[in-house]
Amino acid sequence: MTTATTTPGRRTDDRVLALVTRAAALADVRAEVEANHDHNRWWPPTITDPRMRMLAAGWSTRISYRMVDTYAAVLAKAEAIGFDALIDLDDAQLRDLVTPLGLTEARLAYLYSLADTLARWDKDGTDPAAWDAKTFTATFAREVRGASYKVAQCAALYARGYHCGIIPVDSGMVTKLAPALGFTLPTGPAAHEHLRQLLEHAVTRHTEVLRTLADAQNVTIPAGSAPTWWTHLTLIYFKRLYLNRPPAHLCPRRPTCSVLTDCAHTRT
DSSP: OOOOOOOOSHHHHHHHHHHHHHHHTSHHHHHHHHHHSSSOSSSOTTOOOHHHHHHHHHHTTTOOGGGHHHHHHHHHHHHHHOHHHHHHSOHHHHHHHHGGGSOHHHHHHHHHHHHHHHHHHHHHTOOGGGSOHHHHHHHHHHHSTTOOHHHHHHHHHHHHOTTSSOOOOOHHIIIIIHHHHTOOOOSTTHHHHHHHHHHHHHHHHTHHHHHHHHHTSSOOOOTTOOSHHHHHHHHHHHIIIIISSOOTTBOTTTTTOSSOBSOGGGGO
16 A cells, blocks of 8 residues: 655644644753754854855764764864865875764765766856755755765755755654654655655745744844744754654654643653
């Protein structure tokens, strides 16, 4: 029996809003969002070169939260070298730089492929900044070696800035968050793209309500920008804190129970 994939609509939009509303009210989720919204440790806004930002998106894969300081240190060294000088380093120097992150060969392959792809686009007069999110992620994932849909989403977000309207989706959001929302996704890498579109559709419908929730927190969102970055962080930290290892007070009947935590179902 084939299960139908969830499609964007009022019902899915309302489910996202209900979960984000409850998650944003949780003190531990709010603390993480406020600490990482304006200056994120994974994608620091101090890096200004879009090429280095796309590199950082790829190098952040398979890095646990326990390794974020190591990742940040490697990224700072790479930024100090500069993208053009970085790709001119010999293999031994690059390996020394990347080795602390693990998966050294894969990360070097991503760097070389990214540099080749960007050079080809520049020569052809192709401007990826002009692409919409769907075109960017599909093209980037297809043409840059080691760039899955989730890496391409992160590259698009980080290259364009936190508030560009893109909600990147990691594997945990696919396997943990989507079921919590009652969403059925396609199999394989396409699941990341489908969930991204579901979440972004919900933010578009409920922008004003979500913006009000975000404005109640200590975060900075430019005027006229949808709170997609804030929504992403709220969801990803709720996933990390409550879905990766569900605590006893998380309702087992989500998404049908809108209370989500500390409801009557957790005491029966």
